Amino acid sequence: MWIAKRAPELKTVLIAGGLVLTLAMGVRHGFGFWLQPISQANGWTRETYSLAMALQNLMWGVFGPFAGVIADRIGTARVVLVGALFYAAALLWMALVTQPTLFVIGAGALGGAALACTAFGAISGIVGRVAPAEKRSWAFGISSAASSFGQFVLMPVEQQLISATGWQNAFYVLAGLLLVVMIPMSWYLREPVYQEQGGHQQSIGEAIREAFAYKPFLLLVAGYFVCGFQVVFIGVHLPAYLKDKGIMDPNVAVIALALIGLFNIFGSYYAGKFGGILPKRYLLSSIYITRSVVVALFLLAPLSTASVYVFAAAMGFLWLSTVPLTNGVVASIFGVKYMSMLSGFVFFSHQVGSFLGVWLGGYLFTKEGSYNTVWMITIALGVFAALVNLPINEKPIVRKPALA
Known part of the structure; x- marks a missing residue:
C-alpha cells in the first residue's frame, strides 16, 4: 500500500501541493493562447475550440467528486500521479487530433479528468486534514x-x-514538464487513512445526503457557479476580445493574463488570511459584487493598454480569492473527513458555470459578432452571487444522533 504511516508536515504538503497546483492551473489558464492558432490551422470557427474548453471544464466538475472520494479514501498521492498521466495525454491529444468531434471529446474528457486529479479538489483535502483548524483558512x-x-x-x-x-511543439514541451514535476511531487503527498474518533462513522452516502439537505451548502454551490462562469469566460476569451477591439499586440493579452496571476497571488493569500478572522460569507459577497463593478467599469472606460492592465490587476486580486473561502466554509460546516469529495461537489457547480461561460462566449460571438451579451451576463451573475452568499451559516452542522 502506497500510504504514509503518519501525516506529512504541513510545510511539505504546501510545497509539494503548491508545485502541482502551479503547473496544473498555470497550464490550464494559458489555453486561451491556443484558441486562434488551432482554429486557424484546422479551419475551425472559434466555437469548436470553445466547446472543447467548455467540455473540459464541465468534465473537470463531473470527475471532481469521484477524484475527491478516492483522495479521501486512499490518499491524495495516487490521485495526483494518475492525474499527471491524464494531463500529459490531454496535451498530446490536443496537439495531434484534427477531427473536430474527436478533438472536443478527447480534450474535454482527458483534460477534465486530469484537472480533477491535480487541481484544488484533490489538493484541498490533504491541506484541510494536515493543517490545524486555526491555520486551515x-x-x-x-x-x-x-x-x-x-x-x-x-x-x-x-x-x-x-x-x-x-503551437504543437508547445504542447509537447508542457506535457514533458508536467510529468517531470508532478510525479515526484505526488510522493510527498502520501497520507494515512484518516478515521473519525468514536461514535458512528459517517459513510460517503450519509455525507452526501447531509450536504445536499443543508441550505447553506446549496447557497454556496449556487454562488460558486458564478465564479466559474466569470473567470473562465475572461481567461479564455480575453485575448480574442482585445484583438477584436483593435489591440493587435499579443503581448498585451499575455501581460494582462500574467497580471491576473500576479495579483491573484496576493488576493488568494489575503482572502485565506482574513477568512480566519472575518465571516467568510461576507468576504465572498464582497468579492462577487466587486467583480461586477470592475467588469462594468472596464466596459464603460475607453479601451487602451493601460485600461486593460488596470482591469487585469483588479480582477486578478479577486480571481481565485473565492477558493480558500469556499473550501474554508465547507471544512467549517462538515469537517475534513470528506473534504475533497464535498469540495468536488461544490466545484462541479463552478465547472457548470465555466462550461456555460466559455461556450457562450464562443457561441454568442459566432451569432452576434461580439462579446457584449456575455459581458452583461457576467455582471448580472456577480450581483446574484453576492446576494446568495450573505445568508450562509458557517457554523459546524449539528448532526442527528444517527449521523454522529
Whole structure:
C-alpha cells in the first residue's frame, strides 16, 4: 500500500501541493493562447475550440467528486500521479487530433479528468486534514496563491513557446514538464487513512445526503457557479476580445493574463488570511459584487493598454480569492473527513458555470459578432452571487444522533 504511516508536515504538503497546483492551473489558464492558432490551422470557427474548453471544464466538475472520494479514501498521492498521466495525454491529444468531434471529446474528457486529479479538489483535502483548524483558512490561501503563481509564471512561457516552437511543439514541451514535476511531487503527498474518533462513522452516502439537505451548502454551490462562469469566460476569451477591439499586440493579452496571476497571488493569500478572522460569507459577497463593478467599469472606460492592465490587476486580486473561502466554509460546516469529495461537489457547480461561460462566449460571438451579451451576463451573475452568499451559516452542522 502506497500510504504514509503518519501525516506529512504541513510545510511539505504546501510545497509539494503548491508545485502541482502551479503547473496544473498555470497550464490550464494559458489555453486561451491556443484558441486562434488551432482554429486557424484546422479551419475551425472559434466555437469548436470553445466547446472543447467548455467540455473540459464541465468534465473537470463531473470527475471532481469521484477524484475527491478516492483522495479521501486512499490518499491524495495516487490521485495526483494518475492525474499527471491524464494531463500529459490531454496535451498530446490536443496537439495531434484534427477531427473536430474527436478533438472536443478527447480534450474535454482527458483534460477534465486530469484537472480533477491535480487541481484544488484533490489538493484541498490533504491541506484541510494536515493543517490545524486555526491555520486551515490560511493554508487554503497559500494553496490558491500557488496556483496563481503558476498563472503568472507560465503565461509568458506558454506564449513564448507557441511563438518560438509552434503551437504543437508547445504542447509537447508542457506535457514533458508536467510529468517531470508532478510525479515526484505526488510522493510527498502520501497520507494515512484518516478515521473519525468514536461514535458512528459517517459513510460517503450519509455525507452526501447531509450536504445536499443543508441550505447553506446549496447557497454556496449556487454562488460558486458564478465564479466559474466569470473567470473562465475572461481567461479564455480575453485575448480574442482585445484583438477584436483593435489591440493587435499579443503581448498585451499575455501581460494582462500574467497580471491576473500576479495579483491573484496576493488576493488568494489575503482572502485565506482574513477568512480566519472575518465571516467568510461576507468576504465572498464582497468579492462577487466587486467583480461586477470592475467588469462594468472596464466596459464603460475607453479601451487602451493601460485600461486593460488596470482591469487585469483588479480582477486578478479577486480571481481565485473565492477558493480558500469556499473550501474554508465547507471544512467549517462538515469537517475534513470528506473534504475533497464535498469540495468536488461544490466545484462541479463552478465547472457548470465555466462550461456555460466559455461556450457562450464562443457561441454568442459566432451569432452576434461580439462579446457584449456575455459581458452583461457576467455582471448580472456577480450581483446574484453576492446576494446568495450573505445568508450562509458557517457554523459546524449539528448532526442527528444517527449521523454522529
